Amino acid sequence: MSKFGKKKKGLPAINTASLPDIVFMLLFFFMVTTTMRQTDLVIKKPQLPSATEVKKLEHKSLVSTIYVGKARPEDQAKYGSGDKIQLNDKIATINDIANFIYSEQEKHNPEEIPYMTTSIKADITCGVGTIHDIRMALRDINALKVSYSTRRGDLRENVR
Amino acid sequence: MAQKETPEINAGSMADIAFLLLIFFLVTTTMDVDSGISRKLSEKPPENYEPPVIKQKNILEINLNRNDDMLVEGERMKIEDLRQFTIDFLDNGGGVGKPDESGPGEICDYCNGERRDDSSDHPNKAIISVKSDRGTSYGMYITIQNELLRAYTELRNRYAKNHITGDYAGMSYDELLLLLGNDKENEVLKAIIKEVKNAYPQIISDAEPTK
Numbered sequence A: 001m002s003k004f005g006k007k008k009k010g011l012p013a014i015n016t017a018s019l020p021d022i023v024f025m026l027l028f029f030f031m032v033t034t035t036m037r038q039t040d041l042v043i044k045k046p047q048l049p050s051a052t053e054v055k056k057l058e059h060k061s062l063v064s065t066i067y068v069g070k071a072r073p074e075d076q077a078k079y080g081s082g083d084k085i086q087l088n089d090k091i092a093t094i095n096d097i098a099n100f101i102y103s104e105q106e107k108h109n110p111e112e113i114p115y116m117t118t119s120i121k122a123d124i125t126c127g128v129g130t131i132h133d134i135r136m137a138l139r140d141i142n143a144l145k146v147s148y149s150t151r152r153g154d155l156r157e158n159v160r
Numbered sequence B: 001m002a003q004k005e006t007p008e009i010n011a012g013s014m015a016d017i018a019f020l021l022l023i024f025f026l027v028t029t030t031m032d033v034d035s036g037i038s039r040k041l042s043e044k045p046p047e048n049y050e051p052p053v054i055k056q057k058n059i060l061e062i063n064l065n066r067n068d069d070m071l072v073e074g075e076r077m078k079i080e081d082l083r084q085f086t087i088d089f090l091d092n093g094g095g096v097g098k099p100d101e102s103g104p105g106e107i108c109d110y111c112n113g114e115r116r117d118d119s120s121d122h123p124n125k126a127i128i129s130v131k132s133d134r135g136t137s138y139g140m141y142i143t144i145q146n147e148l149l150r151a152y153t154e155l156r157n158r159y160a161k162n163h164i165t166g167d168y169a170g171m172s173y174d175e176l177l178l179l180l181g182n183d184k185e186n187e188v189l190k191a192i193i194k195e196v197k198n199a200y201p202q203i204i205s206d207a208e209p210t211k
Helices: A021-035 A073-079 A097-104 A111-114 A126-138 B013-030 B079-091 B139-163 B173-182 B187-199
Strands: A063-070 A082-087 A090-093 A116-121 A145-149 B034-040 B059-064 B070-072 B128-132 B204-210
Touching: A021 B013, A063 A097, A063 A126, A073 B034, A082 A097, A082 A126, A090 A097, A097 A126, A116 A126, A116 B034, A126 A145, A126 B204, B034 B059, B059 B079, B059 B139, B070 B079, B079 B128, B079 B139, B128 B139, B139 B173, B139 B187, B173 B187
Parallel strands: A063 A116, A116 A145, B059 B128, B128 B204
Antiparallel strands: A063 A082, A082 A090, A145 B034, B059 B070
């Protein structure tokens, strides 16, 4: 028997030398596609309304976001319980919107400015009055492209 | 003296480290794209601007009060009925359209409506005016906007299916938009979409909310 040598037993181990390569490839993919949340919400996270006729916002860099919602319960003593507007990282007033949009526009080339969109992320319980004030402020400074941010979903969730 | 070789670094744990990073990015990645109802605001009118007189029958008036009730043309209406009512209004085609550079206004030959005298003349003259209260909830407001947009989309889909000839015949407006999303430089497609949009232009105005 020993003349023919020992017979190998079991399956040969799979070569895992290329495993790190595969994992790194996936890693780079996710690293590139990840966008870190840029602004922290100061207000309570708005519950966006649902809609079916939605359009995707392209060119993320050309979008400036205005959050509208109620202040957090612990901050309501300071800010009151009405609708609050958040620009960048702090709660602001209607009069600050013009400066906010101007500072966003400064980051871009003049020829890109007409394509800039303002995305309004408002809570479903907000009053239309607040939204209208924002609209008027945007109209005054000629930032006319607006998107009311929504989720895709059932319309019945919008009205309580 | 025997030469000492530098020992090879064990790369066995490389995969573990990479996995750790991978899982971190997997968890933090948000793939959601911001989407919403887009709207172009009207420009600020110059001072002393006199708004043109618009015939009452060309305006569909929608009122929302602070309890989220809806009045359409002065009568209570349920949200489910708004879309059909809007379609009937836009598609009425009771008169002639706006005059443009090609000549005087024409009769809407693609409209399917009843051509009543007390409803809109032509889709390009029909204006929808949404007047809300400052206390109307934003959710209700968006619901109404969405229903109005659905009415427009339905009419545009129908127009595209019946009146577009050539390579894109028989396709709905939604399908054309999808195609354009994949092929943004296609000038023929752009022209067709513009034609469909012009057939049923979106004229939705937001009136100053009541206090």
